[in-house]
Amino acid sequence: xxxxxxxSNVPDTTTKVRFTGDNTSFDDAGVQWIINPWDELALTxxxxxxxxxxxxxxxxxxxxxxxxxxxxxxxxxxxxDDAIRVDVPARDAYFVARQLAEVAKDYDLILAGIEASDYNxxxxxGMLAEMLDFNSVSAVSGISIDGDKFxxxxxxxxxxxxxxxxxxxxxxxxxxxAKEPRIPAMRGIMMARKKPLNVVAAVDAHEKTSYVNYELPxxxxxxxxxxxxxxxxxITLLHEEAKVL
Amino acid sequence: xDFEFSEEQLMIQQAARDYAQRELIQDVLERDEKAVFPEKxxxxxxxxxxxxxxxxxxxxGSGMDTVSYVLAMEEISKxxxxxxxxxSINNSLVCFGLDKFGNDExxxxxxxxxxxxxxxxAFLLSEPEAGSDATHQHTTAEDKGDYYLxxxxxxxxxxANSASTYIVMAQTHPEKKHRGINAFIIEKNxxxxxLGPHEDKMGMRSSDTHSVMFSxxxxxxxxRIGADGFGFKFAMMVLEAGRIGIASQALGIASGALxxxxxxxxxxxxxxxxxxxxxxxxxxxxDMAVKIENARNLCxxxxxxxxxxxxxxxxSAMAKQYAADMAMEVTTEAxxxxxxxxxxxxxxxxxxxxxxxxxxxxxxxxxxxKIVISRDVLKD
Numbered sequence: 001x002x003x004x005x006x007x008s009n010v011p012d013t014t015t016k017v018r019f020t021g022d023n024t025s026f027d028d029a030g031v032q033w034i035i036n037p038w039d040e041l042a043l044t045x046x047x048x049x050x051x052x053x054x055x056x057x058x059x060x061x062x063x064x065x066x067x068x069x070x071x072x073x074x075x076x077x078x079x080x081d082d083a084i085r086v087d088v089p090a091r092d093a094y095f096v097a098r099q100l101a102e103v104a105k106d107y108d109l110i111l112a113g114i115e116a117s118d119y120n121x122x123x124x125x126g127m128l129a130e131m132l133d134f135n136s137v138s139a140v141s142g143i144s145i146d147g148d149k150f151x152x153x154x155x156x157x158x159x160x161x162x163x164x165x166x167x168x169x170x171x172x173x174x175x176x177x178a179k180e181p182r183i184p185a186m187r188g189i190m191m192a193r194k195k196p197l198n199v200v201a202a203v204d205a206h207e208k209t210s211y212v213n214y215e216l217p218x219x220x221x222x223x224x225x226x227x228x229x230x231x232x233x234x235i236t237l238l239h240e241e242a243k244v245l
Numbered sequence: 246x247d248f249e250f251s252e253e254q255l256m257i258q259q260a261a262r263d264y265a266q267r268e269l270i271q272d273v274l275e276r277d278e279k280a281v282f283p284e285k286x287x288x289x290x291x292x293x294x295x296x297x298x299x300x301x302x303x304x305x306g307s308g309m310d311t312v313s314y315v316l317a318m319e320e321i322s323k324x325x326x327x328x329x330x331x332x333s334i335n336n337s338l339v340c341f342g343l344d345k346f347g348n349d350e351x352x353x354x355x356x357x358x359x360x361x362x363x364x365x366x367a368f369l370l371s372e373p374e375a376g377s378d379a380t381h382q383h384t385t386a387e388d389k390g391d392y393y394l395x396x397x398x399x400x401x402x403x404x405a406n407s408a409s410t411y412i413v414m415a416q417t418h419p420e421k422k423h424r425g426i427n428a429f430i431i432e433k434n435x436x437x438x439x440l441g442p443h444e445d446k447m448g449m450r451s452s453d454t455h456s457v458m459f460s461x462x463x464x465x466x467x468x469r470i471g472a473d474g475f476g477f478k479f480a481m482m483v484l485e486a487g488r489i490g491i492a493s494q495a496l497g498i499a500s501g502a503l504x505x506x507x508x509x510x511x512x513x514x515x516x517x518x519x520x521x522x523x524x525x526x527x528x529x530x531x532d533m534a535v536k537i538e539n540a541r542n543l544c545x546x547x548x549x550x551x552x553x554x555x556x557x558x559x560x561s562a563m564a565k566q567y568a569a570d571m572a573m574e575v576t577t578e579a580x581x582x583x584x585x586x587x588x589x590x591x592x593x594x595x596x597x598x599x600x601x602x603x604x605x606x607x608x609x610x611x612x613x614x615k616i617v618i619s620r621d622v623l624k625d
Contacts, residue, residue: 070252070255073252073256074256077256180267183260183263183264183267183293184256184260184293185260185292185293185294186257186260186293186294186295186298186307186308186309187294187302187307189253189256189257189260190253190302190307190308190309192253192256193253
């Protein structure tokens with residue numbers, strides 16, 4: 001069994017977001033890049049499945065320029081066996097899925113984070129499954145290998161659902177898939193450079209969206225204190241300013 | 246000149262940060278309060294490779310450089326210096342001493358389990374009457390032909406109870422003074438070794454400190470490190486390298502205090518605005534940051550010299566003296582910025598202040614470091 005884990009290279013979740021070029025592009029100056037937290041959990045689950053036996057190889061794949069390689073090497077340090085980088089800047093979900101489809105054909109299980117913490121797109125996993133004609137389950141919070149099938153736990157409204165599904169499968173995973181991401185051991189960090197990181201050329205594809213403009217959320221308004229005796233003022237504020245009454 | 250860290254060094258720094266901020270933080274207050282040894286954390290840190298960072302993988306280590314060690318020590322110490330001292334003693338005194346001066350058999354038998362963190366070690370030099378003055382060792386190691394017979398008491402021994410392997414300095418030829426001292430590898434369960442009570446310390450409370458008594462302890466001849474009379478030189482060279490570990494620990498304590506003080510100053514309001522908007526507080530934070538950066542540069546330079554096999558005596562003494570004294574100043578300011586909250590345990594900075602104090606005392610007091618530095622300044 002071969003597992004492919006999709007890895008998005010995203011800004012650290014504590015990054016102070018800024019835009020440049022008249023708010024048309026994200027300012028990545030001084031940004032620290034990390035593995036998308038959902039992908040990191042997916043990789044952790046892949047490691048657990050391999051340790052339980054029955055998995056021959058874990059590959060990680062990313063669409064991005066050379067600057068994303070430290071993120072892939074961290075995944076190798078955590079324990080992936082090899083890595084693939086499709087050498088082109090990620091444009092939009094369709095473009096990324098199209099590139100990944102070229103390298104993902106030979107895997108039995110593909111684990112994709114439910115979204116990336118930068119654009120929260122929620123799209124690549126589903127698109128990839130469609131392009132490859134693989135089965136696909138979203139909102140997966142548990143997965144195990146059961147002979148030639150997969151047992152998958154899916155979160156549904158008000159509960160969860162247990163599915164048995166044949167491969168090849170794209171499992172779009174969310175929180176709960178693994179307890180917490182693994183910290184790479186030093187031996188893994190040293191070995192990461194010796195593991196294969198294959199750079200493949202991009203295929204011809206066109207993005208379906210373009211970014212027009214970015215906007216930061218409005219700053220939080222200051223808290224207004226109303227005297228406990230003054231219910232009338234509170235009602236006026238709720239009606240005229242907060243507009244909730 | 247290159248101030249860039251390698252990708253591996255950054256990954257190790259991040260791994261140490263993740264472990265400290267995710268795991269050590271959980272029970273640090275409770276362990277400090279109850280003086281509980283961090284057994285689970287030491288096991289986890291060993292699995293991640295932090296207990297024998299600079300030892301060759303052939304002997305169970307991680308094969309990293311000293312710069313990585315400084316980065317890791319800073320991150321662990323930001324959260325929990327009691328855990329980082331256990332790590333520091335094992336790495337830079339015990340493993341380094343055996344790696345550098347042990348013979349192949351000693352390395353295979355003792356260094357491998359120590360560097361992999363399967364067991365931990367302790368370094369026994371201080372005595373009731375010989376702390377900073379290591380030339381006067383009262384513990385004796387009588388040469389009995391096939392073995393040495395050890396008698397005496399060692400004081401302030403970190404890891405004394407949790408360690409399985411001791412490195413012990415003792416006097417074999419009193420007439421030769423410090424040139425008669427030997428260093429020995431001794432298994433803790435050897436008959437004749439007993440421990441004094443657990444020391445109830447001001448800080449670093451979850452590291453276990455005891456005195457250790459030797460009463461007619463037989464040590465095989467093959468457990469002596471180096472030639473007869475090498476012990477004092479051994480201890481000095483090991484301590485010289487060890488200072489980089491404690492200097493980095495002091496650096497971490499201080500940078501942990503700055504992080505907490507900065508966060509507090511941005512949040513807490515006084516006179517209608519956040520503390521950080523009062524220049525008196527902002528300037529304190531600026532002073533702290535400059536001092537920390539100075540200490541970091543001294544630590545990294547000493548580490549770089551060691552990694553490049555250059556003399557480190559003065560550089561490591563400067564790093565330790567400056568970083569330790571700086572940590573005391575910076576943690577005191579962090580408590581001051583927190584006001585009354587700084588004086589209660591929940592806010593951590595009082596603990597960091599208690600931990601900082603020890604860095605000025607152990608592995609060579611600040612005064613001893615100044616002796617080393619001034620001798621170099623004054624030499625002809």
